[in-house]
Amino acid sequence: MIEDIAKNLINLKKKFTTIYDGQSQIQEIIPVSKSELFPIDQKDLELLHEFAKISPIYYNHYEQIIGNTTCVVYEGDINKYWLNSIQHSSSHAPFSPTWLMSAYICALFAKKFEYSEVIDIGSGDGRIAFCAKILDLKSYSIEIDDMLVGLQKELCSILDFNPHCSDATMFDYSSIKLTKPLFFIGGLAQMGGNSLASGVFDKISTMSNVQQNSGWVFAGTYSQKYLADPKNEAGWGTLIEKNNLKSVKTVSLPTAWTFHELDETPYIFAKPL
């Protein structure tokens, strides 16, 4: 069950936070091999490790046993990407990645829900699109920041997940053949995600066949640091209601921005009513 893998990842992250004593800005873990807790194809795990080892975001890695699971700890720094991204007036949210394992679990759900394509909007380093490609889904990555798209192109040497350097609210979605797409929206609702999602939704609403078959995934938060949405859904309730969507699944997963938090990031899967 994918839900069990998600829960096991959260438990692993909680153990990791108690023993991690490094100084890196971001850090994440990936199990070395398939196990009872993480029944994932070994080939897929190896591709996740390859992504982290090639990505210039990570500058150090080492093996560590966490609980009973042997993992590789990846230490990284995204400061220079942050500095570049805040210089875009149209950038909706500064780059901060989800964990690779979380991206992979999201892609497993995309596959389970039988979507044909994954479109990673505001994709950062493109890891969600990359994970979808691992699972043989057609994947597209749309990112406004040229430095991040440059990084994605380096990572395409492993698997081509179709990076596009574009403002996702202006992108011509009819240029890619979409049949049953799942859109992942980068950024919390309160951190620009709302306007990004609204812009993309406006574009897709002009393609009625695509819109009816589409699915949407929103990264939410329950943190009191952010203004709560009156319709809940971790900040996305109003947008979900306004666009005639319904939430069908919420899965909590570790992300770089919740590493020091007790609550993980809820990913809300929604589809048209």
Added chain:
Amino acid sequence: MSSFDDIAVMFDTESEKLLKIIDIATLKSDLSISEIIDMYYQIINISSMNTMLKQQINSDNQKPLLDKILKIEKVITEKFDSDIHPRIMEHLRKSIQETTSTLQSGSKQKSKEDIENEAKSYEELRQKMSTKEFVEQYDKGLSND
């Protein structure tokens, strides 16, 4: 004591504190982020007390208090709004520009220690940027007055 009296007593203490802060800021060209935040906090605090007290002053025997309020308002307008605040805005703008240029011009090959040390500069840059946003909010308030 009534709440008016409480605020009047507090006003005495807090306005003295503000005068000292302004004296230091007048002489010092390079204020730390925490000094800048403390100073704006104190300015906002005193300005709120001034507004509240002025609305409730209604007798001649409260004239000394009114004089104190007018005196501190004059200091805020002449020393802070006209001199210190524009200097701080300029200082933050330049400092952000310099730190950004330094960070952008760094060499490509860095050790683990270099990256982790540089992360501290990025953290300082983020602090300066959010302080600048806060200071700009104060400036917008001045423009709307």
